[in-house]
Amino acid sequence: MVDLVLTARELSKRFNEITAVDRVSFTIERGESFGFLGPNGAGKTSTMRMISAVSQPTSGELTILGLDPRTDGPEIRGRLGVVPQEDTLELELSVRLNLEMFGRYFDIPRSTLRERATELLAFAQLSERADDRVEELSGGMKRRLTIARALVNRPEILILDEPTTGLDPQARHLLWDRLYRLKREGVTLIITTHYMDEAEQLCDRLVVMDHGTIVATGTPRELIAHHSTREVLELRFDTDSHEDFHARLAPFAQRVEVLPDRILLYVDEGDDTLRQLHAERLTPMSSFVRRSSLEDVFLRLTGRTLVD
Amino acid sequence: MSVSDDVGLGWPRWRRSWWYHATYYAQTWRGSVASTVLFPIFYLVALGVGVGHLVAKHHGLVDGQTYLHFIAPSLLATTTMQLGESESLWPVLAAVKWVRSYHAAVASPLEPRDILVGKLSWVTTRAFGTGVVYTIVIAAFGGLQSWWGLTLPLIGVLITLAFAAPFVAYAAAVQSDASFVAIYRFAIIPMFLFSATFYPVSAYPGYLRPLVQFVPLYHGVALARSAAFGHWPLLATVGHLTVLGSMSVVGFLWGRWSLQRRLVD
Ligand SMILES: Nc1ncnc2c1ncn2[C@@H]1O[C@H](COP(=O)(O)OP(=O)(O)OP(=O)(O)O)[C@@H](O)[C@H]1O
């Protein structure tokens, strides 16, 4: 029996003439981590704000934890944790106070909050910085504090809007590690990102969004299997225009994508294809075989790369 | 709109927002208390005693009062007006745009309306505290002539609310603080100077007197004088209360609308 924590049907959000989210439908099960992958302006934040029961959908149906956000907003929000795209911390106050003061919004007794803040600071690896002003923290630390703050009410669902954008690789890995831990503890995670590696690492299931619509849904593996080949052969030729090679390479691959600086050949066995090319005297300046990723799925579905 | 809209002011959730503001203040108040106590003393000594000395030499009494006693209540009125302004313009724009504290709050069970009520109740709490200090100082200078003087902190609360409510609403709607300095220079300061603060309305030429009625602070100053002197002309009092009350109510409704738009739409 699947336990759905969230159901969205034909959900739309319009701002005057802009349609930020255009009739999207999806369901999220308890305990899974569900991703929204999409480029800038795809409508990820607008979707997150609706499923956080903050902004009202322009049209469509939305059920969160069995409740209707139009009538039960406060109750729903009491059971969610939200990590917004932009931090909303009180910079002039201490790290600990940021947790405790936010906890009061949920009417959690002060003594409980003191204990919980101590636990959460340990979880966020910020115990040593408890009494420092937030202003003095690094970007990664602020992000971890924002996550800790979102957990202050022990949420059933944690919604994270681009949790690692702008962080260096080490800070990202530290943050991913914290999110795995929450997942193991049974928290449902909803994550938006425009990093395909983040989506692959963190998400059990995801939707690919573009221009306000969902263009594909599935597990990372399903999406790759369905929309791409097993391997990708990346080639660079000694030329000003890779476009010229398109027609000549097409017979060797299931699909050819020409990017400004290289050509991608979608094939099952990259090395085999490369040998065939050499046999035909189509010798690239450099070549590289890799497995297909969500980046390729995105390119296939939208004709664009994710990070521009 | 949500069903919980019917719960009126949103009791008791807005208390959580009040508490947030109070905790924040408790962390950052140092300095402001000293000035709350010292400012009225300096002011009354400089203007009340100093200028009052000149006034006494040339004219004797003003509206039947010594100059010090005449300006003491208006001091409370101007200060509570400025509290309503300074607590509302920049802090609210910061909370919706720069620091985004109110965006954090709407992700909790609070609704925009709770944040508004919490904010206004906190600002009026401060107004009451300031009003009490000022009333004590005024009393120490012998400026209270009736037990009605004890209502001065409440008059202060009304004045602060009448300015804070529309200023919160305005600050929640704008994109930058460009207009705030202009508001201070061309609204707050002139009101401070021309609301029959330092001299009675009778100092204006006859044709100008009715115009003073359009200055919101004038009504606050008049009420504060009524309280200090225990003299409440019925019709005028009803008029003053109506003006300040309407500013509060209209500001509150406007604030609900603009915070709703800014935070959740
Ligand atoms: N409050 C708003 N008013 C008007 N337009 C808006 C508003 N919020 C979002 N939009 C528009 O809706 C579209 C989707 O924006 P959204 O922020 O949801 O995208 P996103 O996928 O989160 O992008 P990013 O990766 O840059 O965060 C954009 O065209 C944006 O300009």
Ligand SMILES: [Mg+2]
């Ligand atoms: Mg976004």
